[in-house]
Amino acid sequence: MIKSCKISAMKNRIFLFAFSLFMLTFSxxxxxxxxxxxxxxxxxxxxxxxxxxxxxxxxxxxxxxxxxxxxxxxxxxxxxxxxxxxxxxxxxxxxxxxYSEYKGKYAFCILDGLPIRAEKMNTSKQVYRLRKNEVVRTLYKEKGVSPTNGGVPLSGEWLHVLTDNGTEGWCFSYNLRLFEMNLDGTYGIGSEVVEAQKADETLERILSTVWYPEYYRGMISKKQIDLDYIVPVYGFDSGYVSGTTKISLPNLNVSFPYSEFEKSDNGDYKAKDAPVEIVPRNSKFIIVKYIDEGGKPKTYNFVSLDENIKIEEIVSAEKNRRQGLYKSIQTLGPDFKSGNYGTLSFNDGNIFRWSGFSKLVPSVIPSGSKGFGIVEMKYFLDGTLKSSWDGVVTFHFENASREVNFLYKKEVNGLRLAYANIIEKYDDSFGRKYSSVSLPANSMVLFFQK
The missing domain is CATH 2.30.30 (SH3 type barrels.)
Known part of the structure; x- marks a missing residue:
């Protein structure tokens, strides 16, 4: 009986709730x-x-x-x-x-991760991050604090926008492309350019690829890493993420905000509002043309590397390799003596001490050099030198006017040195030096016993 009453009461409550909802809807x-x-x-x-x-x-x-x-x-x-x-x-x-000024106006986002903010300034809280090609409704505009690039304000204005999930906020128009929405919901006037860019797979690939100076590939394949010229920041940044295209090289560091890359009749891509043009050659090689401030055209070659190649790791490995070479000499000694050329010691921290080297001054060691300094292992051997010598040891004497380089060979009972000649060639296109090592015909050979 009690159970039956409870069920009856529950039915009554359900009926009353449904009736109330009906009356609310009806009214x-x-x-x-x-x-x-x-x-x-x-x-x-x-x-x-x-x-x-x-x-x-x-x-x-x-x-x-x-x-x-x-x-x-x-x-x-x-x-x-x-x-x-x-x-x-x-x-x-x-x-x-x-809202009338922007009636029927919508916009494509051309930058993945473009923020929508709570206020009209770039330091304001992010309320949403747009995906590339995501569509937003533009409601109205207001004045705010313009974002800058290198201290230069970007062109555009702050728009109050609405996403299709109901998020509202402020977005700077620099990375938005406005178009008209037709009454039936299809994309209208202004959408053609964005749709064409979306369909250009070559441009999409170029913009999303990390590009490095062409000489990186040669260094990596030959395993001859010059730490002065292989730096993670060197390369070409299309601006796919930042909206700013950059060229960073040993002799050049320029950046330009731009709105888009436009394809020309010959298949090249010109940056709108920036003096940069991309000439694709294949999936791993592009040419970047740049007009400098004096109106002089410059051309640079850039390549993409395999995904498993990390520049930071290559730099770290090269530093470890050089340190290993130094340690191998230090372990063999660390002190070496010669009756004619003094005593040479290799200490921790790549510090050397050399006393009694007066017979090498000034023909090999510059006048005024102090008897201590820093050692580097930065040069590479090619050809027959590689088969006869272990490498090149570079001495930076304190108070010396130049570095001093010796080929070295580790022997069972000591260390053999021969004065080496470094030949440098300058590559104007990238602003880097190529170095090669040679052994002069009359090079002095020194032997130090351990």
Whole structure:
């Protein structure tokens, strides 16, 4: 009996709840609760954004408004985010007027991760990050603090935008491309350029690839890493993420904000608003043309590397290799003596001490050199030298006017040295020096016993 009463009471509560919900829906639909402005067009009914409509019901459960269609008695549901908060008709009309400048205007995002912010400044809190090619509705514009690049303000303006998940906020227009939305929801005037760029797989690949100076490939393949010229920041940055294209080389460091790369009739890509042009050669090789401040054209070759190649790791490995060479000499000694050329010691920290070297001054060691300094192992051997010698040891004497280089060979009972000649050639295109090692015909050979 008690169980039956409980079931009966529960049925009554369910009935009363359903009846109350029905009466609420009926009463709400029978009268207008306010007026709203469509923030996003209703393509299936061809109702444009900016239209002021009566609102009959708000359902927080279904997350929809029930609105009336203009000049008809038809009522439809629209998502809550597509409509401004219901208010009086006069206020809704005033709001529609505020949005009128950008009526029917939407925008593609051309930069992956472009932030939407709470306020009109780049330091404001991020409320959303746009995906590349994501579409937003542009509602209105206001003045704010313009973002800068290298101290130069970017061109554009702050737009109050709406995403299709209902997020609103401020986005600077530099990385947005405006277009008109047709009544049926298809993309209209202005969308052609963005759609063409989206379809250009070659440009998409170029913009998303990390490009390094061409000489990196030669260094890596020969395993001759010059730490003065292989630096992680050197290369060509298309600006795919930052909106700023950059060329960073030993003799050049320039950057330019740009809006887009436009394809020319010959298949090259010219940066809009920047003196940079990309000439694709294949999937791993491009030529970048740059017009300097004096109007002189410059050309640079860049390559992409395999994904498993990390410049930071290559630099670290080369530093370890050089240190290993030094340690091998130090371990053999660390002290070496010669009856004619003094005593040579290799100490921790790549510090050397050399006493009694006067017979080598000034023909080999510069006059005024102190008897201590720093050792480097930075040069590489090729050809027959590589088969006869272990490498090159470079001495930087304190107070000396130049470095002193010796070929070295580790022997069972000591260290053999021969004065080496370093030949340097300058590559003007990249601003780097190529070095090669040679052994002069009359080179002095020294032997130090351990």
């Amino acid at each position: 709400s639909c029978s009268g207008v609760i306010g007026y709203g402005v469509l923030l996003w067009n209703v393509g299936e009914k061809e109702i444009p954004d900016g239209t002021v409509v009566p609102v009959y019901l708000k359902s927080n459960i279904s997350k929809v408004y029930v609105i009336g269609l203009p000049e008809t008695k038809e009522k439809i549901e629209v998502p809550l985010w597509k409509l401004s908060v219901p208010e009086s008709k006069s206020k809704a009309l005033k709001r529609a007027q505020k």
